[in-house]
């Protein structure tokens with residue numbers, strides 16, 4: 439045995455876990471199937487001289503405590519937070535910019551509705567208060583449902599006290615909002631469709647759900663627990679999101695972690711008496727005291743483990759774990775910055791955060807409808823960034839890269855397949871965006887279209903699901919990935935999970951990796 443722990447996958451969560459494990463004195467190796475680490479958080483060249491965050495483009499945000507613990511700034515991490523959080527566009531050529539600065543945001547909302555402008559500050563502070571109560575859950579190992587330990591009871595008790603301190607009005611709001619459709623929640627506060635849709639979008643990001651789906655408010659509340667805001671500050675990284683995973687890789691190596699790329703694990707083998715081992719695609723075998731999988735739960739249990747090793751009930755639960763993605767990505771190399779309608783000269787600043795295309799709730803719901811019936815949306819919801827505005831090193835002088843997250847494109851198409859319909863998807867996205875930026879098409883030097891099938895085949899995301907599985911109430915907290923196994927351990931002795939398919943779920947937060955490392959360190963030290 440050459441290592442204490444093997445990590446399958448060098449996504450950001452695998453790297454976070456590796457850093458903490460190595461810092462605890464455990465000899466750790468990361469095995470990544472691709473030629474570089476980072477998983478869904480990478481920056482790659484899409485055209486000579488143009489580098490773009492290939493998949494994720496804005497960190498969820500990444501937990502500041504983890505960045506501090508791992509001294510990521512010393513290893514090259516530079517977070518960029520532009521003044522503009524989100525720019526909403528509508529087909530009438532109007533725009534609504536949400537800034538970090540509350541007063542500026544209120545002035546923007548006033549263009550649409552005096553009533554909404556008056557209510558917005560209370561909305562923002564309500565989410566901040568509720569977010570503060572939910573935030574400790576993120577760094578917590580979910581309690582054992584059947585037999586919570588004293589420590590777990592203590593943590594839950596503290597949470598209960600914080601909940602009581604919220605006061606009756608917010609307590610009631612929190613309990614009532616969770617199961618609600620996010621469309622209903624935003625309609626209770628605002629009358630401006632563009633504002634409603636921009637907020638509701640956070641509740642459906644990455645989900646097989648539309649704003650009228652029950653429980654989508656949970657997505658919004660959960661996301662806002664991460665930063666205390668209903669509309670997140672844009673959290674970019676110098677060098678694109680890959681700058682974060684490069685800093686993590688450097689920190690890991692500094693702590694003594696061995697990182698091996700182009701090292702795909704084909705099989706995990708465990709037995710009662712021997713140390714667990716992995717068999718690489720090359721045939722090489724490596725054993726260690728424990729193995730942590732950063733691959734998603736379906737990949738881990740349905741591809742890397744012989745089903746005979748799994749209890750049939752557990753196996754059935756994993757088969758029922760929902761991970762059918764609806765997202766695609768289009769990255770563009772542009773010869774210049776496109777002109778967006780209605781920007782009146784202050785484009786640079788307003789475009790430097792996230793740009794939201796999905797002007798009203800019905801638009802978002804219709805976009806979802808298409809995927810329900812097995813097709814991609816001809817008028818999709820888009821979450822766009824132009825990373826070269828805040829980091830000009832990503833593109834040649836005067837040119838830009840545009841990163842377009844597209845929803846809804848279902849993993850399974852009813853007609854045709856993703857190989858034959860790839861360019862059609864790219865065309866639909868360019869056409870949709872051209873309604874807001876008419877000169878876009880003529881500025882495109884190159885485009886990269888990443889379908890849900892590519893997400894699975896190239897980036898290893900089962901079902902093309904960006905969060906390693908749906909984040910609905912039934913696959914959440916003590917239920918993530920499945921009830922009874924939410925504490926990063928698995929029914930296989932010596933095998934742990936440490937990726938986004940565990941609590942606190944998807945997004946570039948580092949939470950699952952850090953929480954899993956805590957459990958693994960405890961178990962290995964006890965042994």
Ligand SMILES: Cc1cc2nc3c(=O)[nH]c(=O)nc-3n(C[C@H](O)[C@H](O)[C@H](O)COP(=O)(O)OP(=O)(O)OC[C@H]3O[C@@H](n4cnc5c(N)ncnc54)[C@H](O)[C@@H]3O)c2cc1C
Nearest residue numbers: 447449450451471477478494495496498703938944945946
């Ligand atoms: C298109 C898209 C857009 C997104 N946008 C955002 C965003 O803007 N903001 C945000 O916060 N989040 C976003 N996300 C979600 C976020 O990127 C993910 O939830 C997060 O990166 C998951 O991190 P992870 O480390 O858990 O897993 P991953 O990043 O998926 O890493 C898992 C790693 O395991 C490797 N692996 C799998 N199987 C094996 C094997 N058999 N052997 C060896 N290695 C293996 C994979 O290659 C991969 O490197 C987006 C995701 C996608 C796909």
